[in-house]
Amino acid sequence: MSRVSDLLGIKYPLLQGGMAWVAESTLASAVSNAGGAGIIAGGNAPIDYLRDQIRRCKELTDKPFGVNIMLMSPNAEALAQLVIDEKVNFVTTGAGNPGVYVPAWKEAGIKVIPVVPSVALARRLVKAGADAVIAEGTESGGHIGQNTTMCLVPQVVDAVGADVPVIAAGGIADGRGVAAAFMLGADGVQLGTRFLACSECQIHDNYKNAVVKAKDTDNQITGFYSGSPCRCIKSRYTKKLQEMEKNAAPPEDFEALTVGSLRKAVVDGNVDEGSMLCGLIAGMITDIKPAAEIVEEIMGGAEKLLGRTL
Numbered sequence: 001m002s003r004v005s006d007l008l009g010i011k012y013p014l015l016q017g018g019m020a021w022v023a024e025s026t027l028a029s030a031v032s033n034a035g036g037a038g039i040i041a042g043g044n045a046p047i048d049y050l051r052d053q054i055r056r057c058k059e060l061t062d063k064p065f066g067v068n069i070m071l072m073s074p075n076a077e078a079l080a081q082l083v084i085d086e087k088v089n090f091v092t093t094g095a096g097n098p099g100v101y102v103p104a105w106k107e108a109g110i111k112v113i114p115v116v117p118s119v120a121l122a123r124r125l126v127k128a129g130a131d132a133v134i135a136e137g138t139e140s141g142g143h144i145g146q147n148t149t150m151c152l153v154p155q156v157v158d159a160v161g162a163d164v165p166v167i168a169a170g171g172i173a174d175g176r177g178v179a180a181a182f183m184l185g186a187d188g189v190q191l192g193t194r195f196l197a198c199s200e201c202q203i204h205d206n207y208k209n210a211v212v213k214a215k216d217t218d219n220q221i222t223g224f225y226s227g228s229p230c231r232c233i234k235s236r237y238t239k240k241l242q243e244m245e246k247n248a249a250p251p252e253d254f255e256a257l258t259v260g261s262l263r264k265a266v267v268d269g270n271v272d273e274g275s276m277l278c279g280l281i282a283g284m285i286t287d288i289k290p291a292a293e294i295v296e297e298i299m300g301g302a303e304k305l306l307g308r309t310l
Contacts (some may be wrong), residue, residue: 002310003165004188006113007131008090010034011301012309013310016133016176016291017192018042018068018155019277021266022203025053029060030200030291035299038065039092042079050079052289054086064089065073066113084108092134093142097121099128117145117152119159126150133160134190135179135200137170141193141279143230144170144221150184151243157185174279175301193279194298199290204269207276208288210235216283233276237261 004013014036016028020043026248027207028038040053050067055064067088069079072095083091091098091109098105098114105112106129115134116122122133135156137149145152156167168181169190173178181189196211197199210233220238223229224245232238236258244254258275263273289297303310 002187003044004132004167007165009120010035010037012295013152013188014165014295014299014307015039015066015092015188015190016035016195017140017169017190018066018143020044020070021262022201023068024202025060026202027058027195027198027200028065029057030196031295032061032063032065034292034295036295037090040065041073042067042069042073044070044073044075047075047078047082051082051086053098054082054088066090066092068092068094070191071098071099074289075281076182083110097124097128099125113164116156117147117168119152119155120222123159126164130164132165132167132187134169136166138231139171139274139280140169141231142277142282143228149181153181153184153186164211171279171281173284173298175298175303175305177281178298178302178310179305182302182310183286186192191298192287193292195282196278197285197288199288200296203266206271207274210276211273211278211282211285214282214285216280219278219280219282230275231277231279233278233282235276236272237275289302
C-alpha cells in the first residue's frame, strides 16, 4: 500500500532513525524484525566496528536494514565503500550531498535515501539519483534545520514530484503523527526519539529514563551561535553550553565541553555532562516497550485513523 514499503521490501513504511552512538545492530534488527526498517548509524565510528555491527545485524534478522552515513565524517568515504562490500539494502545520508557516491551505490543495488531539511536540497538530491528523501523537521532530536515537519513535508512532496517517495521525520511518536504525515503527502515516516525508549535500545538506563520523564518543555537547543543547532533534553550540560554561547566563550572552550558528550550520555549514563539528543516529542513518551509493540501500536493506530492498510 506504500511506495516506501515496496521500495525497501518491508511490511510497514516506517524507518528507525540513524542516531549516532544509539542505532546499532540490536536496535536495528529489532525494528526490522517488527516489520519496519532498522538503521545502523555510521557516525564517526571505526570501520571495523561498523563492519561488525552490519554482520551482527545480518545474524539477528533476515529482513532489510540500512546504514546511515554522516557525510562530513572523516570516514564517510570508507563507509560508503563498506556498505557496498557488505551488500547493505539501503543507505540514508545526512550532513552533506552524497552525489559522488550515488552511482556506485546504485550499481551495487543499494537504495539511496538522503535526509533533507529544505526543499532546495531535496530537489538537488533527487537530480543526483535519490530513490526517496527523508524530509526532517526541526522537531527532531540532534542536529536540526529551521523548518517544521508540518511545513516542510508538503513542500518537499510538491517539489520532488510524484515519482519520488517522501518520508516524514521529526515529531512523530504515535499513530496520529503517522496519519498526519500521510495526509501531508508522505509515503512513510522515520522515528528516532520513540525508539530511545525501546527495550532493545542499548543506551544507558539514565538516558532512557530521562526520555520517559521528559515533559513538553524539557528540551533545549544549543549551537545557535556556532551555526550548528542541536536539540537535546534540558540538563546542566545544555544550560552551560547556552551560557557559554551567550558570553561568547572561546571556540576551544566550547569544543572541550562538547567532545565526547554523546558517549557520556549513551555509555556512561552521565546526565549532567552528557548530551542527551532527543526530539520535542519526548513529552508523549511515557513507557519503555519492545520494538515490536511500538511498531504495531503506532502503525495500527495510523491505519485506524486513515481507514486503510499501510
